[in-house]
Amino acid sequence: MTKPPPSHGSGRESEGWESLSEEASEGVLTPNEELERALREATEAVEAREASRARPHSPPPGTAGGSAGASEGPLAELETLRAELQERQDRFIRLQADFENFRRRTLKEREEAYQYGHQNLVKDLLPTVDNLERAIEHARKSGREDLDGLLQGIDLVQRELMGVLAKHGVTEIDALGQLFDPSVHEALAQVEDPTVPANTVVQVFQKGYRLRDRLLRPAQVVVSRAGGGSLPPGAEGEG
Numbered sequence: 001m002t003k004p005p006p007s008h009g010s011g012r013e014s015e016g017w018e019s020l021s022e023e024a025s026e027g028v029l030t031p032n033e034e035l036e037r038a039l040r041e042a043t044e045a046v047e048a049r050e051a052s053r054a055r056p057h058s059p060p061p062g063t064a065g066g067s068a069g070a071s072e073g074p075l076a077e078l079e080t081l082r083a084e085l086q087e088r089q090d091r092f093i094r095l096q097a098d099f100e101n102f103r104r105r106t107l108k109e110r111e112e113a114y115q116y117g118h119q120n121l122v123k124d125l126l127p128t129v130d131n132l133e134r135a136i137e138h139a140r141k142s143g144r145e146d147l148d149g150l151l152q153g154i155d156l157v158q159r160e161l162m163g164v165l166a167k168h169g170v171t172e173i174d175a176l177g178q179l180f181d182p183s184v185h186e187a188l189a190q191v192e193d194p195t196v197p198a199n200t201v202v203q204v205f206q207k208g209y210r211l212r213d214r215l216l217r218p219a220q221v222v223v224s225r226a227g228g229g230s231l232p233p234g235a236e237g238e239g
Contacts, residue, residue: 124164132157165209173208175201175219184208186218193224200224 135153142149162172173184180187180199185208193202201221208219 121164121168124167125161128157128161128164131160169212170216171210173210173219175204175208175221177201180221180223184210184215184218185223186220187223188220189222190225191222192226196224198224198226 131153135150135157138153139146139150175185177196178185178201179197180201185201188205191202193200196202200223201219202224203222204219205222206217206220209216
């Protein structure tokens with residue numbers, strides 16, 4: 001038997017091969033520590049490989065609990081979605097409560113505005129009412145002797161009343177001598193009047209008023225017409 005090639009390992013490994021070769025040439029194979037260790041490692045590797053083939057569904061070494069880790073992913077996502085849903089539900093409940101409070105507050109404010117919105121106007125009218133009562137009381141005490149004083153008192157009250165209305169945005173509609181305007185005038189009748197153009201307001205039965213830019217009441221007027229004419233558009237009544 002030929003000798004194996006020299007080993008590139010340590011000197012001890014070289015001596016092991018030489019002793020193994022010499023003993024094998026004599027027909028007797030004596031135990032060798034290094035050879036036994038190599039055989040033992042090879043046997044363990046083969047057994048480990050066979051064991052891994054026999055359990056194909058088992059997780060590889062170092063990955064124990066891999067299936068548990070895979071199952072933790074969907075569970076964590078589910079918990080996240082539950083928390084997000086709970087947060088949205090809480091937010092919806094808070095918004096619903098805020099809206100209900102806003103609705104109640106708005107209804108209360110609307111009711112108060114309906115009941116007390118004219119409070120300032122009434123408060124400003126009270127002095128006018130006082131003056132009117134004084135004028136009436138003075139007229140009663142003086143009888144018919146002081147008629148001029150009564151008229152002066154009533155005139156003063158009327159001016160004061162118009163001042164209060166103007167303070168709150170109420171203005172009189174200018175009608176007399178103006179051309180008929182169906183948006184602010186209500187024609188009750190027509191008369192022939194050659195001194196003014198046709199469809200001119202020649203008489204005011206009842207004054208009209210605006211509240212700022214809103215019409216409160218149209219002015220009831222008499223409108224001029226040409227001979228044999230008819231009522232202007234939007235007019236009512238008969239001449």
